[in-house]
Amino acid sequence: MSAWLEIKDLSAKVGEKEILKGLSLSVGKGEIHVLMGPNGSGKSTLSNVLCGDPMYEVTGGSVTFKGKDLLAESIEERACDGIFMAFQRPVEIPGVTMTTFMKYALNARRRAAGLSEMDAVSFIKRLKIRAKAFDISEEMLKRPVNVGFSGGEKKRMENLQMAVLEPDFCILDEMDAGLDVDAVKVAGAGVQIMRGPERTFFVISHNIGFLREQIKPDFVHILVGGRVVANGGTELMDEVEKNGFSRFYKEA
Amino acid sequence: MTQNTEKRTVVDVAERETKTLVETVLSAETVVSVGKGASLTHYRLAEDAENALTVRLDAGASYTLITLALGTGKLRIAADLAGEGAVCRSDVVYAATDDEVLSLQTDFTHNADKTVSRQLVKGAANGRAKASFEGRILIPYDKKEIDGSQQHRALLLSRDCEIAAVPRLEIYADDVKCAHGSAVGSLNAEQLYYMRARGLDESEARRLLTTAFLNEVLDGIRDEALRSDWEAQTAERIGL
Incomplete structure (x- = not known):
């Protein structure tokens, strides 16, 4: 029987450039995994391939998620199946408020699960309570998605979307990157609030202090050259902190 | 203030009056x-309509x-900014699909000093529709302190639709501020990916992005x- 999420020999390219070159990884339910690796090693590519970004072309391998062939599903089917990515650079959507956007997204998931749409009152209540947890004002919810927000505000909005949609596989792509000291302190709030036996996280970051203090992972994987070259626990983070990725290059 | 026949509608707003007019049958x-000193807010729905509008200020x-132009049609909007300090704002949304053919022509003439014109035209074409926008701003040579702008933005929603834009500025005066721009493109792929990654299906995401784009004009109502x-x-x- 395969794992909850089983990635086998996955290869993918963008344009003519091969980025993932036979990547394999087994992930269980309720676990927190950290992906580390030098720039260009394939961390973001893996995240986007799992979400179905049409920019990338899968050239080999397989991904099984909850027993299903993930790569055969559309972007929205994967989202409705519980995959969520907090984007490194969330796009701005002028003319669509965060409230409207979340209502559409939540109801799309409910329809896919065979549930009726959520009534307006329950939805607003759910949105407001969760917004509070990330220090997001009601006024911010009425503004167009990400338009005019600072880097820190955008990351809080990604956290909010994760909390509202309650996915069970969450990918956080450099949640702490480009933030000031105070913003970094709350970038991991989503993981802290939402971690539990039913939910798995993939966290990509170069910031070992952030990972150690806020994420507290169960497993750490090192990616080099489009493959996973080492699997372990937090001791791998300690090693990267001391010696960088040099040892792993040799193993790649 | 209005006289109305099938051929001709006449609207007169007297000095210092303020009026709002909604026109749905053209x-x-x-x-x-x-x-002089009067103010008119005019909303028009042009559904499969052929109409020539002339305005004198x-x-x-x-x-x-604010004009909403839908379907097959031919619209012309001509404004004569005849008195000093007149201000004309004309925003248009146009949308055509299937085999519809829609053309919009605007012609604004700044015939007096210190006159201001503002045009925002936003459109979308789907199916095999053909839409065209031709906009002229004319500023005669002896006019002073003129301020004109014309912006056209449009979305191509299918492979087989067409949108043509011809902005024409004829400026013979020196003391002029005049800006214009035209951009025609497809929906943004990154926005679509982001929305679908949250669970919206492709057609829902496209509809939401397109209406958000067009509603910038209609929000002015x-x-x-x-x-x-x-x-x-x-x-x-x-x-959609």
Whole structure:
């Protein structure tokens, strides 16, 4: 029987450039995994391939998620199946408020699960309570998605979307990157609030202090050259902190 | 203030009067005159319509026009900024789908000093529709302190639709501020990916992005019931 999420020999390219070159990884339910690796090693590519970004072309391998062939599903089917990515650079959507956007997204998931749409009152209540947890004002919810927000505000909005949609596989792509000291302190709030036996996280970051203090992972994987070259626990983070990725290059 | 026949609609707003006019059935010709210091807000729904609108603005007059053009049609909007300090704002949304053919022509003439014109035209074409926008701003040589702008933005929603844009500025005066721009493109792939990654299906994401784009103009309608009605009609007519 395969794992909850089983990635086998996955290869993918963008344009003519091969980025993932036979990547394999087994992930269980309720676990927190950290992906580390030098720039260009394939961390973001893996995240986007799992979400179905049409920019990338899968050239080999397989991904099984909850027993299903993930790569055969559309972007929205994967989202409705519980995959969520907090984007490194969330796009701005002028003319669509965060409230409207979340209502559409939540109801799309409910329809896919065979549930009726959520009534307006329950939805607003759910949105407001969760917004509070990330220090997001009601006024911010009425503004167009990400338009005019600072880097820190955008990351809080990604956290909010994760909390509202309650996915069970969450990918956080450099949640702490480009933030000031105070913003970094709350970038991991989503993981802290939402971690539990039913939910798995993939966290990509170069910031070992952030990972150690806020994420507290169960497993750490090192990616080099489009493959996973080492699997372990937090001791791998300690090693990267001391010696960088040099040892792993040799193993790649 | 209005006289109405099938051929011709005449609208006169007297000096210092303030009026709002909603026009949903268009004659072949509409003639509007806004008197000294008067103000007219004019909303028009042009559904499969052929109409030529001419507007004359006296000194200090203010005219705000929002036009929603749907389906096959031919529209012309000509404004004569005849009196000093007249201000004309004309925003248009156009949308065509299937085999519809829609053309919009605007012609604004700054015939007096210190006159201001503002045009925002936003459109979308789907199916095999063909849409065209031709906009002229004319500023005669002896006019002073003129301020004109014309912006056109449009979305191509299918491979087989066409949108043509011809902005024409004819400026013979020196003391002029005049800006124009035109951009025609497809929906943004990154926005679509982001929305689908949250669970919206592709057609829902496309509809939401397109209506958000067009509603920038319709949001200017101050009557809430009218605004939501026209927004709904636009979404439906474009086949999303």
